[in-house]
Amino acid sequence: MLKIEDLHVEVDGKPILKGIDLEVGVGQVHALMGPNGSGKSTLAYVLAGRDGYEVTKGRVLYMGKDLLEMPPELRAAEGVFLGFQYPVAIPGVSNIYFLKAALNAIRKHRGEEPLDAIDFMKLSKEKAALVELPDELTKRAVNDGFSGGEKKRNEIFQMALLEPSLAVLDETDSGLDIDALKVVARGVNTLRGPERSMLIITHYQRLLDYIVPDVVHVLIDGRIVRTGDKDLAKQLEAKGYAEVQDAQQL
Amino acid sequence: MSAATEQIDDILKKSYDAGFVTDIEQEYAPPGLSEEIVAFISNKKQEPEWLLEWRLKAYRRWLEMKEPTWAKVSYPEIDYQDMCYYAAPKTNEDAPKSLDEVDPELLATYEKLGIPLHEREILAGVAVDAVFDSVSVATTFREKLSEVGVIFMPFSEAVREHPELIRKYLGSVVPISDNFFSALNSAVFSDGSVVYIPKGVRCPMELSTYFRINAANTGQFERTLIVADEGSYVSYLEGCTAPMRDENQLHAAVVELVAHKDAQIKYSTVQNWYPGDENGKGGIFNFVTKRGLCEGARSKISWTQVETGSAITWKYPSCILKGDDSVGEFYSVALSNHRQQADTGTKMIHLGKNTKSTIISKGISAGHGRQTYRGGVKISRGATNARNYTQCDSLLIGDKCAAHTVPYVDVRNSSSKLEHEATTSRIGEDQLFYCRQRGLSEEDAVSLIVNGFAKQVLKELPMEFAVEAQKLLGVSLEGAVG
Numbered sequence: 001m002l003k004i005e006d007l008h009v010e011v012d013g014k015p016i017l018k019g020i021d022l023e024v025g026v027g028q029v030h031a032l033m034g035p036n037g038s039g040k041s042t043l044a045y046v047l048a049g050r051d052g053y054e055v056t057k058g059r060v061l062y063m064g065k066d067l068l069e070m071p072p073e074l075r076a077a078e079g080v081f082l083g084f085q086y087p088v089a090i091p092g093v094s095n096i097y098f099l100k101a102a103l104n105a106i107r108k109h110r111g112e113e114p115l116d117a118i119d120f121m122k123l124s125k126e127k128a129a130l131v132e133l134p135d136e137l138t139k140r141a142v143n144d145g146f147s148g149g150e151k152k153r154n155e156i157f158q159m160a161l162l163e164p165s166l167a168v169l170d171e172t173d174s175g176l177d178i179d180a181l182k183v184v185a186r187g188v189n190t191l192r193g194p195e196r197s198m199l200i201i202t203h204y205q206r207l208l209d210y211i212v213p214d215v216v217h218v219l220i221d222g223r224i225v226r227t228g229d230k231d232l233a234k235q236l237e238a239k240g241y242a243e244v245q246d247a248q249q250l
Numbered sequence: 251m252s253a254a255t256e257q258i259d260d261i262l263k264k265s266y267d268a269g270f271v272t273d274i275e276q277e278y279a280p281p282g283l284s285e286e287i288v289a290f291i292s293n294k295k296q297e298p299e300w301l302l303e304w305r306l307k308a309y310r311r312w313l314e315m316k317e318p319t320w321a322k323v324s325y326p327e328i329d330y331q332d333m334c335y336y337a338a339p340k341t342n343e344d345a346p347k348s349l350d351e352v353d354p355e356l357l358a359t360y361e362k363l364g365i366p367l368h369e370r371e372i373l374a375g376v377a378v379d380a381v382f383d384s385v386s387v388a389t390t391f392r393e394k395l396s397e398v399g400v401i402f403m404p405f406s407e408a409v410r411e412h413p414e415l416i417r418k419y420l421g422s423v424v425p426i427s428d429n430f431f432s433a434l435n436s437a438v439f440s441d442g443s444v445v446y447i448p449k450g451v452r453c454p455m456e457l458s459t460y461f462r463i464n465a466a467n468t469g470q471f472e473r474t475l476i477v478a479d480e481g482s483y484v485s486y487l488e489g490c491t492a493p494m495r496d497e498n499q500l501h502a503a504v505v506e507l508v509a510h511k512d513a514q515i516k517y518s519t520v521q522n523w524y525p526g527d528e529n530g531k532g533g534i535f536n537f538v539t540k541r542g543l544c545e546g547a548r549s550k551i552s553w554t555q556v557e558t559g560s561a562i563t564w565k566y567p568s569c570i571l572k573g574d575d576s577v578g579e580f581y582s583v584a585l586s587n588h589r590q591q592a593d594t595g596t597k598m599i600h601l602g603k604n605t606k607s608t609i610i611s612k613g614i615s616a617g618h619g620r621q622t623y624r625g626g627v628k629i630s631r632g633a634t635n636a637r638n639y640t641q642c643d644s645l646l647i648g649d650k651c652a653a654h655t656v657p658y659v660d661v662r663n664s665s666s667k668l669e670h671e672a673t674t675s676r677i678g679e680d681q682l683f684y685c686r687q688r689g690l691s692e693e694d695a696v697s698l699i700v701n702g703f704a705k706q707v708l709k710e711l712p713m714e715f716a717v718e719a720q721k722l723l724g725v726s727l728e729g730a731v732g
Contacts, residue, residue: 090684091703102690109689
């Protein structure tokens with residue numbers, strides 16, 4: 001599904017990612033862990049195609065295609081979804097309207113007929129129930145005046161609606177209390193499937209109690225220093241990043 | 251006479267009018283402005299003596315006046331002696347015979363706006379069929395309106411058929427000497443619309459200049475007068491939403507509204523004159539005076555405007571709240587892209603007791619666009635318990651545009667309450683990226699964000715208008731980012 005080869009990325013001339021190799025198979029869930037400033041969000045943004053991140057070396061293949069060549073909207077249309085760490089507000093534009101426009105843009109790319117308002121509402125109700133997002137929130141302006149937890153649930157709601165092939169979730173757990181965390185995790189788990197791959201970026205092991213990954217990577221200072229199974233995450237939680245890094249250096 | 255004969259009769263009358271137009275088309279006024287030219291215009295329109303006198307008075311006042319310079323707009327000096335003040339209406343021979351002959355760029359814009367094919371023909375000024383069709387449309391509407399006593403006709407026709415109405419109200423809200431441009435308009439106005447709604451009548455349809463033939467070709471100096479008698483209601487739509495290529499540079503219109511006791515006037519404008527090219531070459535200078543008088547108690551006037559066109563916009567639709575408990579509203583979206591400059595806003599003059607006004611202004615600047623909100627709220631001594639709420643929001647796209655807010659407040663009665671809120675924001679790279687990550691193109695994303703910003707105003711527009719205005723905002727911003 002996703003193959004990252006020797007990826008080097010700079011921001012304002014400063015190297016952030018220093019040679020990432022990562023492969024996510026079809027239907028797999030990978031967790032990417034690491035301390036603040038290790039480059040986790042940078043990787044997420046590079047995959048989604050945000051401006052300001054200069055790839056100086058390496059390449060990224062998505063379903064065999066050169067992902068880095070595509071503009072962000074094309075990546076989205078091809079099935080790449082980024083769950084934002086800090087979703088932005090778009091005042092005056094209702095969530096529903098926004099998502100209908102987005103979904104129909106993606107459907108158009110796939111050569112499918114646009115959904116009409118009635119079918120869309122039906123779909124939206126179904127998906128909102130999945131993340132227990134109140135109806136009222138789907139009608140409010142996109143993320144405008146949403147609480148931290150509501151914003152994150154809204155991201156998962158959007159993912160459920162857009163049904164991506166590759167979902168990159170950037171610290172979807174940050175700022176969530178335990179109940180909200182469970183709701184989000186349940187949403188993510190129902191979206192797991194043999195056709196869908198996920199890259200879950202997080203600081204903490206906590207989320208991984210609810211979303212059990214197939215593979216765990218540890219990113220420190222722009223490099224993946226360890227890769228293992230779900231137990232690696234537990235180890236990290238117990239010992240901290242510093243020790244894992246030291247162990248790596250021995 | 252049966253309805254069918256009546257209709258045929260109307261069409262025949264129309265073709266007589268057309269003959270009249272063809273007749274005058276052969277004559278034209280030489281460039282420049284003088285008492286002779288004013289008399290020439292009045293004569294061409296077969297106006298009564300009193301109206302000629304009125305025009306001449308306006309002309310003499312205009313000579314003594316100076317062009318205002320207080321607005322935050324800059325433009326090359328206008329040579330008023332170099333312009334033609336009476337140009338013959340465009341002839342059918344000059345008009346394109348079919349859409350094939352129309353500028354493809356213009357057609358592409360119509361396409362984007364989703365204007366039906368038939369309407370595109372009218373907008374592009376395609377002759378023959380389109381005009382014929384709109385004749386029948388116009389007359390059908392007219393019949394329906396006359397059943398309830400509503401007068402809706404071209405200004406020159408109203409002067410002939412309802413002189414007492416014109417005499418009573420012309421210049422009653424915007425006096426001849428109000429300002430430089432209104433004086434100029436009063437001297438040389440070409441045509442426009444007159445609306446009268448009788449007592450207690452709720453006008454059965456939205457009145458639109460759109461339905462009027464030649465509306466698209468009305469000259470630079472049109473004049474609109476709307477009188478709503480006691481307890482009546484009218485919603486009036488002005489302008490067409492498609493761009494017009496116009497060789498005329500100056501556009502100076504005057505609009506006067508009078509709302510009597512318990513009457514309500516809703517006036518909506520979507521203005522999309524040619525804005526000039528990317529480098530600021532060409533485009534319309536739009537200097538318009540619009541004012542409404544809430545004459546009677548509990549009367550209400552609402553202005554809603556979406557201004558996306560013109561190189562220069564100088565426009566302050568205002569309300570004089572004379573009747574007790576009268577209400578004035580101003581909802582505005584103004585957009586300046588490329589080198590466009592807009593200095594626009596409103597004046598709310600509170601004279602009566604318990605008068606209320608609301609001002610919602612949304613300014614959008616992109617490219618090198620310049621945007622100024624200029625508003626005045628005046629609470630006079632007698633306006634006990636007056637209230638005003640003002641909200642001015644500016645949205646910036648890119649880093650070469652500018653937005654200014656110039657609110658004037660003059661309060662002479664201590665029982666009044668005024669609120670003012672203002673915000674300035676920028677379309678964020680993060681907002682654009684968020685939309686694109688969800689699959690929207692950059693242009694669609696900008697259009698979506700801008701429409702969200704303008705929503706409070708757009709929802710005040712009548713439904714069909716709102717949809718077109720929404721698309722127009724997107725189209726006008728093409729090329730604003732990236």
